[in-house]
Amino acid sequence: MKGSRSYAAAAARALQSKSIPGPESTTSLLRELVAHLRQNRTQLREEWARRITEAELLTAMTKEEVFAEATSVYDNYVEALETGTFEALQAYARNLSERIIPRGVETHEVIGIVLLLRDVLARSLFAKYQGDFTKLNRILDAYEPAANRIANTVSVGFVQERERIIREQQEAIRELSTPVLQVRERLLILPIIGVIDPQRARQLTEQLLRGIRTNRAKVVVIDITGVAAMDATVANHLVQTVEASRLLGATVIVTGLSPEIAQTLVTIGVDLGKMTTVGDLQGGIEEAERLLGYKVMQFSSDAVDA
Amino acid sequence: MDVPVLKQGPYLIATVQSALTDADLAQLRRTLVEQVGRYRSRGLIVDVTAVDVLDSFACRTLRDIAHMTGFRGAETVIVGIHADLAFAMVQLGLSLEGVATALDLEEGLAYLNRKQRAAKAAAPGLRPPAGKSPTRDRRGH
Amino acid sequence: MAISEHIPIKADTDVLAARQKGRALGLQAGFASIDITLLATAISELARNILLYAREGEIELRLLHEGGRRGVMVVASDQGPGIADIERALQDGFSTSGGLGLGLPGVKRLMDSFEIRSLPGQGTVVTAVKWELR
DSSP states (O other), X not given: OHHHHHHXXXXXXXXXXXXXXXXXXXXXXXXXXHHXXXXXXXXXXXXXXXXXXXXXXXXXXXXXXXXXXXXXXXXXXXXHHHHOXXXXXXXXXXXXXXXXXXXXXXXXXXXXXXXXXXXXHHHHHHHHHTTOHHHHHHHHHHHHHHHHHHHHHHHHXXXXXXXXXXXXXXXHHHHHHSOOEEEETTEEEEEEESOOOHHHHHHHHHHHHHHHHHHTOSEEEEEEEEOOOOOHHHHHHHXXXXXXXXXXXXXXXXXXXXXXXXXXXXXXXXXXXXXXXXXXXXXXXXXXXXXXXXXXXXXXXXXXXX | OOOOEEXXXXXXXXXXXXXOOHHXXXXXXXXXXXXXXXXTOSEEXXXXXXXXXXXXXXXXHHHHHHHHHHHTTOEEEEEXXXXXXXHHHXXXXXXXXXXXXXXXXXXXXXXXXXXXXXXXXXXXXXXXXXXXXXXXXXXXX | OOOEEEEEEOSHHHHHHHHHHHHHHHHHTTOOHHHHHHHHHHHXXXXXXXXXXXXXXXXXXXXXXXXXXXXXXXEEEEOSSOOSXXXXXXXXXXXXXXXXXXXXXXXXXXXXXXEEEEETTTEEEEEEEEEOOO
């Protein structure tokens, strides 16, 4: 084993000295480095996994998992060094992040393990070239920029993935807080509950307009019973929502307008004449059905006074 | 940029196929007012599905078209306004007040047919002036 | 790298060119489709104001990058008659639908920041920025 390794290294060196006369280029140094990392793969990745456990990183994962991931990262790492292309590593970093983020792995852990690998590899280079200081320096000069870029790629990939997940979750929460419900064909209901800030108001309008298109809605009932207060900005948003819906061919009925809010709207000069308002949600739905051409009929005769 | 105008029974359908310059818009207005008169159309649909921006001048032209063809006996419906565009328009303070709107061509035709039937029912044997809404719904639904 | 485009506004076709460039830049800045439409509409309105009130001028579009956030800056400038009463030009709530008002309050609503400088007889510069939504 040992014999063959040193033979390969010697052969590699012989090859390099043949093709490139004078000082070795970065490329050939990296090639030599890659050969070294390949030959010592088993030992180095075990060392790395051990250091990870020691440093209490990736504690959310089992020992076997850590070793499996360490192997994949190691191989991708060596490949990135060899080819100088980072796409595969980037893709792997994204994929890894996707898997470990839900398990609670933190940013510092990911940066930590990449820096550990860098350290493990650098130490092995020291050990190998300690007899030849000039050579060691040249190898490190070639290794470090590449290693830094790799560390950067993996860490940034992780952070980006985290941000993407956070954005997705924010989106989901926002959508949950303003559900656009289809109660029957061509009729949407948008119950608004809680506090509306300008950002949420915009979100709400966007969602409603999209909902009108996809459901081909003709009537929309916006119920604001659950809205405690409304200032001028939000009131204007409401008016804009009504107008934008009409541009898509849908009529808006606003229900649940409290006397206080109605008073506010009039005071700040919102033209309520532009809006169809009905007292409560039930009445709003009935009005919507009338607009859609439905007729409400009573089947029970008990209620009929003779 | 020419806007194709299709005659479909008592209606005209104008399909705007790309962004229009001011000159194109003015030309469109002239063409439509002229053709509504020539064919004695009862309704006009302007399909703006392919339009990415409707600014104040474009909106004013559309309103002018609706009013002018209204005087000549045709009711105008603007169809195909995108959701994003609708949002931008109301932010800008443009809501095409007084002009009927519908989701798409199909809805626009359905709207005009409804209007025609209602008009006939209200005054059998007479052709009532279009442009004025025969139902009490002021928004045109 | 700072990306900046200067579009001279002299004819109605230039209005279209300006908003198409705006769209492209908005796309580059990673804007959501709705924000691209808002930006394009604002550019259209500003370019139209130049044509209407000053006959000619320029729209400059610049891609911004600040604190990891991208945006598009629109600078509409002309050497037209200028605006005597800026405060009045910026007034109004929802009644600009009357047609060819200056539409400046509307533009202000479409964009995230808005600034106007004008001297009667010397011209007008409107600077407005739209940021990517975070």
